[in-house]
Amino acid sequence: MSPRYEPKEIEPRWQQRWAEARVFSPQDDDPRPKKYVLEMFPYPSGSGLHLGHASNYTIADVIARYAWMKGFKVLHPMGWDAFGLPAEQYAIEKRIHPSQAVEENLRNFKGQLTLLGGSYDWTRELSTTDPAYYRWTQWIFLRLLERGLAYQAEVAVNWCPALGTVLANEEVIDGKSERGGHPVVRMPMRQWMLRITAYADRLLEGLDRIDWPENVKQMQREWIGRSVGAEVVFRVEGAGEFKVFTTRPDTLFGATFCVLAPEHPLVARITTDAQRATVSAYVEAAGRKSDRDRMADAKEKTGAFTGAWAVNPATGAKVPVWIADYVLATYGTGAIMAVPGHDARDWAFARAFGLPVVEVISGGDVTKAAHEGEGTLVHSGFLDGLPVEEAKARMTAWLEAKGLGTKAVRYKLRDWLFSRQRFWGEPIPVLHRADGTTVPLPDDALPVTLPEVPRYEPTGTGESPLAGVDAWVNTRDPRDGAPARRETNTMPGSAGSSWYFLRYIDPRNAAAFCDPAKERAWMPVDLYIGGTEHAVGHLLYARFWQKVLFDLGLVSTDEPFRRLFNQGMVVAATYRDAEGRVYPREAVETADGATRVKATGAPVTTTLEKMSKSKKNGVGIDEAVARYSGDAVRLAGLFLGPPDAEKEWTPNAIEGPWRFLLKAWRLLVGDEDGPGVPLTDAPATGALRKAVHRAIDGITKDMEAIAFNTAVSKLMVLLSELQGANPLPRDAAEAFVTLLAPFAPHAAEEMWAALGRAPFVSVAPWPVADPAALVDDTVTLAVQVNGKVRGDVTVAADAKEADVLAAAKGVENVRKHLEGKAIVKEIVVPKRLVNFVVR
RNA sequence: GCCGAAGUGGCGGAAUUGGCAGACGCGCUAGGCUCAGGACCUAGUGACCCUAAUACGGUCUUCCGGGUUCAAAUCCCGGCUUCGGCACCA
Numbered sequence: 071m072s073p074r075y076e077p078k079e080i081e082p083r084w085q086q087r088w089a090e091a092r093v094f095s096p097q098d099d100d101p102r103p104k105k106y107v108l109e110m111f112p113y114p115s116g117s118g119l120h121l122g123h124a125s126n127y128t129i130a131d132v133i134a135r136y137a138w139m140k141g142f143k144v145l146h147p148m149g150w151d152a153f154g155l156p157a158e159q160y161a162i163e164k165r166i167h168p169s170q171a172v173e174e175n176l177r178n179f180k181g182q183l184t185l186l187g188g189s190y191d192w193t194r195e196l197s198t199t200d201p202a203y204y205r206w207t208q209w210i211f212l213r214l215l216e217r218g219l220a221y222q223a224e225v226a227v228n229w230c231p232a233l234g235t236v237l238a239n240e241e242v243i244d245g246k247s248e249r250g251g252h253p254v255v256r257m258p259m260r261q262w263m264l265r266i267t268a269y270a271d272r273l274l275e276g277l278d279r280i281d282w283p284e285n286v287k288q289m290q291r292e293w294i295g296r297s298v299g300a301e302v303v304f305r306v307e308g309a310g311e312f313k314v315f316t317t318r319p320d321t322l323f324g325a326t327f328c329v330l331a332p333e334h335p336l337v338a339r340i341t342t343d344a345q346r347a348t349v350s351a352y353v354e355a356a357g358r359k360s361d362r363d364r365m366a367d368a369k370e371k372t373g374a375f376t377g378a379w380a381v382n383p384a385t386g387a388k389v390p391v392w393i394a395d396y397v398l399a400t401y402g403t404g405a406i407m408a409v410p411g412h413d414a415r416d417w418a419f420a421r422a423f424g425l426p427v428v429e430v431i432s433g434g435d436v437t438k439a440a441h442e443g444e445g446t447l448v449h450s451g452f453l454d455g456l457p458v459e460e461a462k463a464r465m466t467a468w469l470e471a472k473g474l475g476t477k478a479v480r481y482k483l484r485d486w487l488f489s490r491q492r493f494w495g496e497p498i499p500v501l502h503r504a505d506g507t508t509v510p511l512p513d514d515a516l517p518v519t520l521p522e523v524p525r526y527e528p529t530g531t532g533e534s535p536l537a538g539v540d541a542w543v544n545t546r547d548p549r550d551g552a553p554a555r556r557e558t559n560t561m562p563g564s565a566g567s568s569w570y571f572l573r574y575i576d577p578r579n580a581a582a583f584c585d586p587a588k589e590r591a592w593m594p595v596d597l598y599i600g601g602t603e604h605a606v607g608h609l610l611y612a613r614f615w616q617k618v619l620f621d622l623g624l625v626s627t628d629e630p631f632r633r634l635f636n637q638g639m640v641v642a643a644t645y646r647d648a649e650g651r652v653y654p655r656e657a658v659e660t661a662d663g664a665t666r667v668k669a670t671g672a673p674v675t676t677t678l679e680k681m682s683k684s685k686k687n688g689v690g691i692d693e694a695v696a697r698y699s700g701d702a703v704r705l706a707g708l709f710l711g712p713p714d715a716e717k718e719w720t721p722n723a724i725e726g727p728w729r730f731l732l733k734a735w736r737l738l739v740g741d742e743d744g745p746g747v748p749l750t751d752a753p754a755t756g757a758l759r760k761a762v763h764r765a766i767d768g769i770t771k772d773m774e775a776i777a778f779n780t781a782v783s784k785l786m787v788l789l790s791e792l793q794g795a796n797p798l799p800r801d802a803a804e805a806f807v808t809l810l811a812p813f814a815p816h817a818a819e820e821m822w823a824a825l826g827r828a829p830f831v832s833v834a835p836w837p838v839a840d841p842a843a844l845v846d847d848t849v850t851l852a853v854q855v856n857g858k859v860r861g862d863v864t865v866a867a868d869a870k871e872a873d874v875l876a877a878a879k880g881v882e883n884v885r886k887h888l889e890g891k892a893i894v895k896e897i898v899v900p901k902r903l904v905n906f907v908v909r
Numbered sequence: 910g911c912c913g914a915a916g917u918g919g920c921g922g923a924a925u926u927g928g929c930a931g932a933c934g935c936g937c938u939a940g941g942c943u944c945a946g947g948a949c950c951u952a953g954u955g956a957c958c959c960u961a962a963u964a965c966g967g968u969c970u971u972c973c974g975g976g977u978u979c980a981a982a983u984c985c986c987g988g989c990u991u992c993g994g995c996a997c998c999a
């Protein structure tokens with residue numbers, strides 16, 4: 071065997087040995103404590119994995135490997151989130167079946183992940199598109215249906231004509247589809263919904279019990295958007311009444327008009343004949359506007375007077391009732407009381423239409439702007455003189471006593487739109503019987519599998535392509551044989567990903583989605599790793615399903631992810647010309663401070679953007695591994711910067727880590743000129759021993775803190791210490807290889823073998839630093855005069871303060887700066903510095 | 910507009926949470942090796958001043974301006990910039 075570093079030969083060999091020996095497959099009867107380390111499973115797209123993914127997966131892998139070495143049995147599985155739009159789009163483009171597209175992409179992804187030497191338990195691999203898996207997605211749906219948490223409704227949905235489907239709110243950005251940027255319009259349609267709003271309070275409360283980044287918790291809190299206030303009844307003269315929701319019941323005396331959403335059911339009834347034409351025109355115009363247009367018009371207030379007057383229950387005064395599209399039909403009661411003195415939106419509306427503004431809270435100037443802050447109630451009858459908070463409580467109590475209103479809580483969170491008019495998703499396991507009833511299929515009829523169809527492009531009519539497959543659609547109710555049609559909507563991509571972490575625990579169970587004993591043994595996930603882009607989508611849905619399963623007694627914990635870690639994305643230079651065309655790095659050159667396209671000389675702008683194929687700024691994993699090695703790619707991704715920060719990839723980011731690997735290899739294994747440095751069994755002493763233990767101590771702390779960039783740097787420092795020793799003490803060499811193992815596992819295994827140790831260093835015990843080796847006998851302190859460093863002094867670590875001061879004063883350059891001055895203060899910071907304050 | 914995070918050499922980034930700013934790496938410079946180039950090895954490398962000197966020494970420097978302190982990248986006040994999230998939610 072050549073002692074040269076030949077990654078192409080050694081890396082596949084170790085990958086195979088790990089798999090054969092099932093090194094990373096935890097056994098249920100293993101008595102060691104468990105650690106469940108999970109990264110958000112990938113969506114296997116056609117473009118494959120680039121170095122941005124590599125960096126993310128390496129972070130999780132290092133954590134999992136470290137846990138093994140710390141003596142845990144570790145569950146670190148991998149699978150595929152393969153249903154949904156992108157796979158279907160890709161298949162349509164390539165004119166192949168989605169299942170075939172998924173299979174190809176999945177094989178490609180797995181191959182690329184393997185190149186990096188991830189410590190995955192591949193025996194637990196799963197795909198959301200596997201009928202054996204989605205059978206249980208459908209099963210959970212039936213439980214939701216039984217509990218009344220799944221229902222059908224005619225709702226205004228985001229219909230995207232280009233994609234031929236309905237999209238969730240978070241899939242729509244600025245009135246365009248998140249994928250593809252196609253226009254989206256509002257349109258009523260029959261849809262399946264999940265009643266996530268029923269869990270709003272519990273989803274909020276649970277956040278206080280989990281170790282997640284504060285910004286993600288905050289995003290979820292804002293998304294749920296809990297508001298406490300009151301519902302107040304306004305009577306309309308001669309036409310019944312309507313309710314408004316307000317968080318500021320204290321300002322009721324200042325409500326000088328009311329505004330209904332254009333879609334409010336009362337609008338037609340209360341509008342006077344004189345106003346009917348104006349109102350109808352406004353309602354119609356508002357209905358035509360997409361959300362996008364409404365947003366674009368947000369700055370200008372528009373509206374129309376209905377001609378109706380309502381009674382302010384506090385003042386008894388008649389107030390005009392308007393309609394305006396700044397009031398949303400879908401929030402609160404779809405109607406508001408307008409308090410222009412203390413609400414900026416109402417103020418703007420009042421100003422636009424010349425409506426009266428009344429001050430009811432002192433402290434501002436309501437003729438210039440709405441005063442939304444604190445103050446004392448004025449012009450408010452029995453509330454006068456009270457502070458805001460007290461006035462809210464007093465007014466709410468008064469309304470309740472008079473039967474004019476109640477305390478109320480409202481949420482921004484909407485129910486989860488759970489159906490898609492597409493082929494590539496889990497069929498919703500429901501039948502529409504000929505007698506007009508809609509019934510769930512019995513559990514033993516699951517899974518409802520997708521048919522093989524020649525055509526699966528969207529129909530564009532709002533119906534799923536499944537609707538056209540007569541043989542599949544027309545069926546019989548298995549209970550009584552009555553004719554029925556299958557539900558043709560499918561589930562959204564976020565269905566299968568809402569519970570997959572449970573399936574990894576018991577992936578082949580045909581009798582249950584997961585064995586309860588195994589579930590208790592492994593849940594919750596100890597560390598969940600993924601990007602912030604899922605902060606309010608996936609992470610909220612998964613928490614919701616988990617709580618439902620918990621309520622059904624099917625799982626042991628109501629929060630699935632104990633700790634969440636957000637890894638930062640990897641960005642790279644993107645080159646764009648004036649027309650917006652992108653160019654790969656090789657196609658541009660920089661000269662005289664300007665970057666131009668090599669071929670045409672056209673100037674390009676350079677921006678840092680997330681790596682992706684479409685921006686031509688990514689580097690494929692295969693490519694990088696072929697040129698360097700899997701270990702080098704791992705090290706480079708980690709060394710780039712802090713795992714939770716955005717990191718910039720440049721072509722030579724890999725050079726340093728690569729050279730480090732070569733140096734370590736040459737030292738411990740050798741090169742074409744011969745074997746590595748001779749070893750000695752005599753233990754390391756002196757400075758070398760200190761260096762080893764300092765590295766163990768520092769790297770261990772970095773591992774716990776997930777600070778891998780500095781851990782790699784400490785490995786580099788330790789290596790250069792080792793390079794100074796000949797012969798090299800075996801214990802020092804072994805410590806280095808053990809510390810290296812989570813980061814560069816293939817090379818570490820090979821070095822471990824070269825040191826004569828039996829495999830596998832990947833699961834060898836993590837070394838422990840000897841505290842005695844960390845203390846120094848002497849310390850060097852900086853000596854400052856008036857805060858400026860003038861020299862340094864080396865003293866015994868346990869030197870007395872007086873001796874330290876004496877020694878510091880003896881330093882020549884310090885003496886020069888002290889000469890002729892009076893010392894007014896002497897500061898000694900043990901082991902750090904001495905500071906003389908002089909005058 | 911509101912909320913949150915961050916601004917440190919030519920570049921990516923360190924800094925025990927108030928104690929020698931710039932670890933480690935890239936790049937660059939010089940030397941070695943080589944027919945040569947690459948690779949590799951060794952050394953140097955924040956800016957400015959003093960200097961024959963890369964010695965000795967000095968001044969400045971963590972986005973900008975103030976402040977607290979013996980001491981500030983770190984704490985406080987004001988401002989600027991960048992990046993995320995929300996965006997008529999009453």
